[in-house]
Amino acid sequence: MEQNGSEQLEQWRRKGLSESGIAYTVAALGGMILSYILAAISSAVGGEGSAEKNWYLYLAYLMPQLAIFGAVAVYFFRSKEPVRAPFQKTHPKYFLVALLMEFGLLFSLSELNGLFISGLGKLGYSSGGVAVPDLAGWNLLPALLVIGLLPAVFEETLFRGIIVRKMHGGGWGLAASVLLSGALFSLFHGKPEQTIYQFLCGACFSLIVLRAGSVLPTMLAHFLNNALILTLTSLGFGDLRASLPLWGYLVLVITSAVCFLGALVYLIFFDKRGNQKGGVKDGLFFFLAAGGGILLCAVEWIAVLVMGFTGA
Numbered sequence: 001m002e003q004n005g006s007e008q009l010e011q012w013r014r015k016g017l018s019e020s021g022i023a024y025t026v027a028a029l030g031g032m033i034l035s036y037i038l039a040a041i042s043s044a045v046g047g048e049g050s051a052e053k054n055w056y057l058y059l060a061y062l063m064p065q066l067a068i069f070g071a072v073a074v075y076f077f078r079s080k081e082p083v084r085a086p087f088q089k090t091h092p093k094y095f096l097v098a099l100l101m102e103f104g105l106l107f108s109l110s111e112l113n114g115l116f117i118s119g120l121g122k123l124g125y126s127s128g129g130v131a132v133p134d135l136a137g138w139n140l141l142p143a144l145l146v147i148g149l150l151p152a153v154f155e156e157t158l159f160r161g162i163i164v165r166k167m168h169g170g171g172w173g174l175a176a177s178v179l180l181s182g183a184l185f186s187l188f189h190g191k192p193e194q195t196i197y198q199f200l201c202g203a204c205f206s207l208i209v210l211r212a213g214s215v216l217p218t219m220l221a222h223f224l225n226n227a228l229i230l231t232l233t234s235l236g237f238g239d240l241r242a243s244l245p246l247w248g249y250l251v252l253v254i255t256s257a258v259c260f261l262g263a264l265v266y267l268i269f270f271d272k273r274g275n276q277k278g279g280v281k282d283g284l285f286f287f288l289a290a291g292g293g294i295l296l297c298a299v300e301w302i303a304v305l306v307m308g309f310t311g312a
Helices: 002-046 054-079 093-122 137-169 174-189 192-212 216-234 246-270 283-310
Strands: none
Touching (some): 002 054, 002 137, 054 137, 093 192, 093 216, 137 192
16 A cells, blocks of 8 residues: 555656646747737738837737746646645745845846846847837836736746746755756746846746745745836836946945845755755656747747847
């Protein structure tokens, strides 16, 4: 009987790895299909220049979130896992840790990513930038919903609430779960110039979730990150380096770096919850299921990189 229970547990863990991999592929494939549909509708209805219109920009931000929502729905339907599983109550300290971590990611590590982008530029890479809809006045409110809240809910649920939780629950080591989930998160966004920043955000948020046992702290941090960027842009402070005096900007970056390092040191050396050594146990179950999504995202990432260097 004991051996039977052990075999059932292994099957459950492997099933969790497979289902989370399928969810990644569904999100990647769904996002690509919806983006092509949007492009076709835009071409047929809006004509030239429609990609710069507010309705198009909102839909462009909405499509990936609809794909992720679909992937999450498929996961919970197929796995029969309770929807509330990723959203457990947790100690309030993790909300503070998540906010400190996000403060550091937003200001100090975005500066590091800026250096990375500058390095790419010297090699001939040209970033297309990030287009956002009109944020003036009350236009900020729908942006906070579509660009701020929805990604915070859906992306955290998929990447941290499902994928990294199933990696760790499937017997993967803490470091392997955190680093690989961060890489998948970065790859999914398909923006070479944001690779370092997205990877670090994904890895750090994964670490918080595995310590907290819940995605709620990272949902809050994710939303506040998006909301703060949108609000600053709406108020004309999108480029803080240009908006603040040099000493003020340096104080902001140094303070955020201290907050980031303090949160990271606490999570790695003082909080031992969820510690688990090991590598990628039964990784074939995950990567076979996620392989299609990884391939699609990798092709998109490479295509954007090539276009950035060729100016296409």
